Amino acid sequence: MELERLSDVVYQTTGATRVRVLADEVLIEQIKNDHSLVQLMNVTSLPGLVGTAIGMPDMHEGYGFPVGGVAATLAPDGAISPGGIGFDINCGVRLLATGLERAEIETIEPIVHELSRSVPTGYGRGGRVVLDGSEMERVLREGCRYIIESRGLGRPEDLSFIESNGSLPEADGAAVSHRARERGHDQLGTLGGGNHFLEVQVVEEIFDETAARAFGLSRGQITVLIHTGSRGLGHQVCSDHVRVMDEAMPRYGISVPDRQLACVPLSSPEGRAYFGAMCAAANFAWSNRQVLTHRVREVFGRKVGLHPDRIRVVYDVAHNIAKLETIEGRRVCVHRKGATRAFGPSSAELPPQYREVGQPIFIPGSMGTASFVLAGTDAAQGVSLASTCHGAGRAMSRGAAKRAVVGAELRRQLEARGIVVRCPSNAELAEEAPVAYKDVERVVDVVVRAGVARRVARLVPIGVLKG
Amino acid sequence: MADHSFEEHVGEVRLRVRAESLSELFAEAGRALAALMSDDPTVPSPDAPGEEVVVRARDRGGLLVEWMNELVYRSETRKKVYTAVHVSQISDHELHAQIRGIDATDLRTAVKAATYHDLRIDDCDGEICASIILDV
Numbered sequence: 001m002e003l004e005r006l007s008d009v010v011y012q013t014t015g016a017t018r019v020r021v022l023a024d025e026v027l028i029e030q031i032k033n034d035h036s037l038v039q040l041m042n043v044t045s046l047p048g049l050v051g052t053a054i055g056m057p058d059m060h061e062g063y064g065f066p067v068g069g070v071a072a073t074l075a076p077d078g079a080i081s082p083g084g085i086g087f088d089i090n091c092g093v094r095l096l097a098t099g100l101e102r103a104e105i106e107t108i109e110p111i112v113h114e115l116s117r118s119v120p121t122g123y124g125r126g127g128r129v130v131l132d133g134s135e136m137e138r139v140l141r142e143g144c145r146y147i148i149e150s151r152g153l154g155r156p157e158d159l160s161f162i163e164s165n166g167s168l169p170e171a172d173g174a175a176v177s178h179r180a181r182e183r184g185h186d187q188l189g190t191l192g193g194g195n196h197f198l199e200v201q202v203v204e205e206i207f208d209e210t211a212a213r214a215f216g217l218s219r220g221q222i223t224v225l226i227h228t229g230s231r232g233l234g235h236q237v238c239s240d241h242v243r244v245m246d247e248a249m250p251r252y253g254i255s256v257p258d259r260q261l262a263c264v265p266l267s268s269p270e271g272r273a274y275f276g277a278m279c280a281a282a283n284f285a286w287s288n289r290q291v292l293t294h295r296v297r298e299v300f301g302r303k304v305g306l307h308p309d310r311i312r313v314v315y316d317v318a319h320n321i322a323k324l325e326t327i328e329g330r331r332v333c334v335h336r337k338g339a340t341r342a343f344g345p346s347s348a349e350l351p352p353q354y355r356e357v358g359q360p361i362f363i364p365g366s367m368g369t370a371s372f373v374l375a376g377t378d379a380a381q382g383v384s385l386a387s388t389c390h391g392a393g394r395a396m397s398r399g400a401a402k403r404a405v406v407g408a409e410l411r412r413q414l415e416a417r418g419i420v421v422r423c424p425s426n427a428e429l430a431e432e433a434p435v436a437y438k439d440v441e442r443v444v445d446v447v448v449r450a451g452v453a454r455r456v457a458r459l460v461p462i463g464v465l466k467g
Numbered sequence: 468m469a470d471h472s473f474e475e476h477v478g479e480v481r482l483r484v485r486a487e488s489l490s491e492l493f494a495e496a497g498r499a500l501a502a503l504m505s506d507d508p509t510v511p512s513p514d515a516p517g518e519e520v521v522v523r524a525r526d527r528g529g530l531l532v533e534w535m536n537e538l539v540y541r542s543e544t545r546k547k548v549y550t551a552v553h554v555s556q557i558s559d560h561e562l563h564a565q566i567r568g569i570d571a572t573d574l575r576t577a578v579k580a581a582t583y584h585d586l587r588i589d590d591c592d593g594e595i596c597a598s599i600i601l602d603v
Binding site for chain 2: 034060061062063064067083086087088122123179182183192193194232235236238239242243246247258259260262394395396397398399400424
């Protein structure tokens with residue numbers, strides 16, 4: 001595949017196929033090391049594709065779409081593909097600002113320890129919130145509004161600082177199978193495994209005082225970053241509907257080069273069913289992060305006497321989702337898989353407090369490295385379908401990371417830097433070692449130079465609870 | 468003699484399976500999933516209660532994906548790893564199996580689902596080989 005370098009950080013295919021990648025000269029070579037460019041090329045086969053399929057600088061090989069892939073299809077008859085969202089529907093990140101200064105806390109260890117007792121991690125571990133049938137229905141339909149207003153697990157003000165107010169009105173609980181509900185019934189308030197985490201951090205550096213002030217962030221403040229999604233419920237929704245679309249595609253005369261890209265017109269019965277189920281799973285994921293927010297408030301209350309009102313939600317944003325958006329005047333279905341929405345100051349969807357500065361975006365680094373707070377720009381619509389990266393991006397398989405890194409040694413190194421770590425095993429810790437990921441500073445530098453986001457703050461970890 | 472191996476994939480795991488028959492290929496894939504999920508190789512006694520499984524799909528590849536996803540679903544909701552797997556009847560469209568599991572609350576690797584990406588089932592030197600990517 002021939003790529004032409006349009007600018008310092010934008011590459012694009014030269015032929016009829018329409019692929020654009022945001023990367024610098026180092027990241028583009030890393031991207032070429034796996035099959036992500038071929039996967040991005042496959043995405044251009046989706047019927048109704050608008051413009052180019054776009055790869056983020058943290059892009060790596062996945063299945064169907066690459067992780068870090070973005071594509072928009074024309075609504076209502078363009079395609080929707082579960083492979084463009086992934087199994088972990090509405091995997092995303094939420095940042096909490098505690099208002100506490102690092103200097104106000106003698107030691108972080110008791111807080112991290114208490115968080116590890118309050119937040120179940122790993123596979124199949126249920127939480128304290130167990131939903132019966134009607135409660136599950138309300139979570140799927142109402143999302144965070146139900147969790148906060150009816151269950152009392154949060155503050156009403158939280159809703160304004162969650163993408164789509166934590167509740168997609170297109171959610172259709174009837175399209176969510178009994179199996180998906182069964183998998184999710186005890187999973188609210190749980191992290192799950194893999195690369196999910198809950199991190200206690202300190203704001204180390206502010207790059208944009210105006211935006212930081214709007215976001216309520218100040219140097220030295222303690223923040224908490226939560227990374228998780230819709231757990232088994234979302235996984236099952238994806239499995240159920242990929243199967244349906246795999247069987248339905250021939251009826252719509254669609255063929256794709258990868259069966260995991262199975263798709264149908266959004267306006268078709270199968271397309272509407274998947275979109276409704278995906279929105280319901282997204283509501284479940286936002287509810288999950290809301291319950292976790294409540295647990296964080298409880299823990300800070302118990303351990304340092306902090307009133308729950310002092311911990312505010314800075315923002316919550318998905319990075320595995322499809323949304324109906326208006327991009328450059330056209331109504332489109334934007335698939336973001338491992339990519340974050342990046343709305344600029346002109347977006348009416350942002351809370352009034354952020355309309356001067358743009359949408360907050362959170363880019364977690366790898367374990368033990370810095371994370372970034374960015375702000376979206378209006379220019380991102382034209383450059384990247386109003387999208388940006390979602391993390392550092394995996395560069396090494398889990399097995400290779402375990403061979404390259406001794407988990408016990410990594411734990412010692414993190415602890416020597418004053419980072420309290422809670423992880424089920426040293427082997428799992430090694431899987432998420434910094435060497436397994438690309439350089440987050442470089443990834444962030446690319447999206448800033450491409451003009452799709454502005455740097456606001458840099459956060460460094462002091463406590464990590466690994467899923 | 469059936470066997471399996473796991474190959475590296477940037478974010479996920481590729482499972483390769485080889486067997487003399489289609490039924491043994493699918494049974495070995497089920498046992499491989501258990502081995503990926505848990506270090507515990509314990510096989511429950513033949514007297515332990517079993518579960519009857521029926522899976523249907525539109526073709527052989529789809530059947531393998533659905534079979535893996537059936538085991539993932541049962542493992543997560545019943546907190547079990549199915550180390551004893553017997554496939555009693557199989558065609559390109561339907562599978563009947565009997566499975567028995569061991570209790571597992573904490574697993575080594577959480578498997579979210581099986582994918583259709585780069586899915587292959589081929590004849591190879593008189594045996595059958597399969598390759599499937601699992602989202603972990």
